[in-house]
Amino acid sequence: MVDVIIAGSGLGGSCAALWLSESNSVTLLSGTAPAASAVAAGLVNPLAGQRMGGFPNAWTAYEDFQHTLHRANALEMYNPCGILRPALNETQASLFFVISQTNPDSLIWLESDQIDEMYPSITAPFGATITKGGVADISKLLDQMATTLMPRCNVIHQNLTDWEDHGSEVTVMLDSETSLQTRKLILAVGAEYQFLSKLKNLHLHCTKGQLVHVSMSTDLPLPVSGAGYAVPAGNKLILGTTYEHSYKDLEPTNEGITKILALTKRMIPSVASAKILGASAGIRVGVPETRLPMVDQLTRNVWILTGLGSKGILLASHIGRNLETWLKTPLSVPDEFRLRNN
Ligand SMILES: Cc1cc2nc3c(=O)[nH]c(=O)nc-3n(C[C@H](O)[C@H](O)[C@H](O)COP(=O)(O)OP(=O)(O)OC[C@H]3O[C@@H](n4cnc5c(N)ncnc54)[C@H](O)[C@@H]3O)c2cc1C
CATH class of the missing domain: 3.30.9.10 (D-Amino Acid Oxidase, subunit A, domain 2)
Incomplete structure (x- = not known):
């Protein structure tokens, strides 16, 4: 019996496998459904949002992302070139300016004439900031993670169809009509949760x-x-x-x-x-109310890992790096990531 089966090899499942396979035997079910991860644009933006609010622990997640790159031998798949954020109006310009004054390590403010000179192809009549962050080549990153995982995990190109948590172990049913036993099961199946009857009632939005x-x-x-x-x-x-x-x-x-x-x-x-x-x-x-991920126990040995929204790169890295601790001590999962509808 393996320690962990992870269903789904998008950013969520791959980062989880990368970190858990350090000290656990891991089987990764790569699935056949389209993955959101395969289309992601590659923006890595800890200060996302109209008001640059980011999300709680965004800078920790940014560090987790860098550690994840390192662990996957994928450092060259990320370009920390910064992100240019043109202000869309005067109100946003004032806000960005104030934030740049209080966070000089994370962003700088540029007036519109500076932008014209530095980036002639860009129009930013209200000015702009350059924030910390950059671009990841997602398809290469996913390929590199798969290569790194290959000798460390058992990768099976199948879908999970159902599971049964017996309390001491979990039986996982596959679409080949075979089954596997595991100590823990992690469901990182992205939008396909809608087609698994036991997940239909999760309070999620696509x-x-x-x-x-x-x-x-x-x-x-x-x-x-x-x-x-x-x-x-x-x-x-x-x-x-x-x-x-x-x-x-x-x-x-x-x-x-x-x-x-x-x-x-x-x-x-x-x-x-x-x-x-x-x-x-x-x-x-x-996840509608929190707009944060959902990582929690569904039953004693079955976990859900989802809700990465539009910040999959940072959130998957953050979850992956903490998952071992959370699996061992479920009470240490941050409250804001927990299931709300149970
Ligand atoms: C247009 C667009 C642009 C985006 N741009 C960015 C961006 O620039 N930066 C950023 O950080 N995020 C971006 N995102 C968000 C990011 O893509 C997602 O947050 C992230 O990919 C979600 O990863 P996931 O692993 O949860 O799901 P997915 O990537 O959807 O992976 C789910 C995996 O589960 C597998 N699966 C499904 N059912 C089963 C089953 N029954 N058994 C086994 N496996 C199964 C699927 O085949 C798939 O491989 C973007 C999203 C979209 C749609």
């Missing part, structure tokens, strides 16, 4: 997000985030995003693409004439 990939028409040395975002990725720009609370399917739509282009050209006018290379979409899972 939001579809689309991205547009365009050719890089201009030199952009760092990501820009304000009216949507633009993330440099090799010789293309990844533009985002939509937040769709009701949707038909996972396909990108013309409406979504038009919306994203209209948003981002407010910051980067040349986007309007850039060649569209493609579009992608994924589902973010969020």
Whole structure:
């Protein structure tokens, strides 16, 4: 019997496997459903949000992310180039300016004429900040994590279909109609929780997000985030995003693409004439009231790990690095991450 089975190999499951496999025998069920992690734009932004509020422990999560990169031998998959945040109006400009004065280590303020000079392709009439953070190459990072995990975990390319917690161990049923025994089961299945009957009643909310990939028409040395975002990725720009609370399917739509282009050209006018290379979409899972992750025991030996929302890179690293402690001492899970509907 293994110590831990983790269902799901997106950012949540992979980071959990990376940290737990240090001192536990781990089986990772990689699953076959589309992963939100596979489409993520790669922004690593501890000061996310209109008011740069970030989230509790965002800087600790940023450190956890760096440790995770180190542990995965993936340091070169992250560029800590900073994030340019144009203010969208005068009120936001005043707020950003004040925050930059009180947090000089985390961000600097630039007036609009400084932006014009330093980044001629960017329009920031109210000024902008450059905040700590950067861009991760998510597809390479996930590949590298998989490579690092390969000798340390048993990776099975199957889906879990059900489980039974017997109190001393858990039986996990797979879609090949075989079953496995484990001491602990961690469910990190992203939006697929909706199709597992025992998870249907979790108080979660799914939001579809689309991205547009365009050719890089201009030199952009760092990501820009304000009216949507633009993330440099090799010789293309990844533009985002939509937040769709009701949707038909996972396909990108013309409406979504038009919306994203209209948003981002407010910051980067040349986007309007850039060649569209493609579009992608994924589902973010969020916890409605807290907008923080959900990490908790469902039953004695079965844990849920979800709700990474739009901050999957930082939150998955933070959870992964703490998970061993939380599994051993469930009471040490932060209150704000716990299940609310039980
Ligand atoms: C458009 C978009 C852009 C984003 N951009 C960013 C960004 O720039 N920065 C950032 O930090 N975050 C970003 N995010 C958020 C980030 O992608 C998510 O928070 C994160 O990927 C969620 O990871 P996860 O492991 O919880 O879920 P997922 O990545 O969805 O992974 C779930 C995994 O579980 C597997 N699975 C499902 N069912 C089963 C089963 N029954 N058995 C076994 N396995 C199963 C699936 O195959 C999948 O591999 C973005 C999201 C979207 C949609």
